[in-house]
Amino acid sequence: MPAILGIESTCDETAASVVVDGFDVRSNVVATQVELHAKYRGVVPEIASRAHVENILPVLREALAQADAGLADVDAVAVAHRPGLIGSLLIGVTAAKTLAWAAGKPLVGVDHVHAHLYSVMLEKNEPPPMPAVGLVVSGGHTALYRVGSWLDVELIGSTIDDAVGEAYDKVAAILGLGYPGGPVIDRLAARGDANAVRFPRTLLARDSVDFSFSGLKTAVLYHVRGVPGRGDNVKSVAAELSERQLHDVAASFQAACVDVIVKKLRRAVERVGAKSVIVGGGVSANSGLREALTRLPVPAFVPPMRYCTDNAAMSAGLAEVYVREGRFSALDLDAVTHSQFLV
Numbered sequence: 001m002p003a004i005l006g007i008e009s010t011c012d013e014t015a016a017s018v019v020v021d022g023f024d025v026r027s028n029v030v031a032t033q034v035e036l037h038a039k040y041r042g043v044v045p046e047i048a049s050r051a052h053v054e055n056i057l058p059v060l061r062e063a064l065a066q067a068d069a070g071l072a073d074v075d076a077v078a079v080a081h082r083p084g085l086i087g088s089l090l091i092g093v094t095a096a097k098t099l100a101w102a103a104g105k106p107l108v109g110v111d112h113v114h115a116h117l118y119s120v121m122l123e124k125n126e127p128p129p130m131p132a133v134g135l136v137v138s139g140g141h142t143a144l145y146r147v148g149s150w151l152d153v154e155l156i157g158s159t160i161d162d163a164v165g166e167a168y169d170k171v172a173a174i175l176g177l178g179y180p181g182g183p184v185i186d187r188l189a190a191r192g193d194a195n196a197v198r199f200p201r202t203l204l205a206r207d208s209v210d211f212s213f214s215g216l217k218t219a220v221l222y223h224v225r226g227v228p229g230r231g232d233n234v235k236s237v238a239a240e241l242s243e244r245q246l247h248d249v250a251a252s253f254q255a256a257c258v259d260v261i262v263k264k265l266r267r268a269v270e271r272v273g274a275k276s277v278i279v280g281g282g283v284s285a286n287s288g289l290r291e292a293l294t295r296l297p298v299p300a301f302v303p304p305m306r307y308c309t310d311n312a313a314m315s316a317g318l319a320e321v322y323v324r325e326g327r328f329s330a331l332d333l334d335a336v337t338h339s340q341f342l343v
Helices: 034-038 045-066 086-103 112-121 164-174 181-189 214-225 243-272 287-293 313-324
Strands: 003-008 013-020 024-032 076-082 107-111 132-137 142-149 152-158 276-280
Touching: 003 045, 003 086, 003 313, 013 045, 013 313, 024 045, 024 313, 034 045, 045 086, 076 086, 076 112, 076 313, 086 107, 107 112, 107 313, 112 132, 112 142, 112 276, 112 313, 132 243, 142 243, 152 243, 164 181, 164 214, 164 243, 181 243, 181 287, 214 243, 243 287, 276 287
Parallel strands: 003 076, 076 107, 132 276
Antiparallel strands: 003 013, 013 024, 132 142, 142 152
16 A cells, blocks of 8 residues: 655645555645735746745645654655746755655656546546546646546647636636636626626637637627727726626636537547546536536546645655556656646
């Protein structure tokens, strides 16, 4: 029963976790920075990296304490070393390499995007039928993959502009809803009419499995504030929207996002001959998307809610697959800003 200590610091969450056998989560500690970045309506890299420096040791100590374990009890140290903000990545990678060297434990570097796909295995240990279509949807990523196994992952489609989570944040800013935008828009959408506004669904070419959300974001902006140059009364804020209008805009925007995602998933399932769909990333927590996934022609697997956003359990779990295959990293492991699954 290999026990792996995982570390996550790719963006603005400092996290550590101990996972046994690739699915049994003994601890899952996350120090969030949402309040630090809220007033900027997005993550500020320098602020994020400084907060990681402050949080990394307390988070590691708490994760080991909750698991009732010490460094001597873990079999390997895993870290998400790509992709992400370079300053943030360096904190987690340096901590992982230091702990591995000091404790004489193997080091396992994993890809953060790949780990989001693996998060469906946590706690349930229910392997999805493969080949599968993998979808990672978050503030930084919207991409589709052919997943032949946990060691056989191939990119087949990605966004050509905004990630879907980024579009949620930008629309939330347009509507004056604060940051992060995903959870609040999801809550408002539940009380709105998804057919109130027919926002565009950008599908690109007939057989494309790439995404584009920039036009949708702009359509919301023009609907709320008017179209510049057309004689409309262009507003500086969305304060004039009634509560009902706000709910309807949120619901209509979310319906457009979900429709596009589901359409692309159906295309990808047909292309891959997939037996299942695997969804990970922060937007996998979205209630509208989760409901729509039940209507796919193959079963869809989503993580438990606590593993949708960035966490270290998913990296520790994925690392167990690498440990079984003897795939370890050297102590000169680099922090890398891009994903090996997005090139």
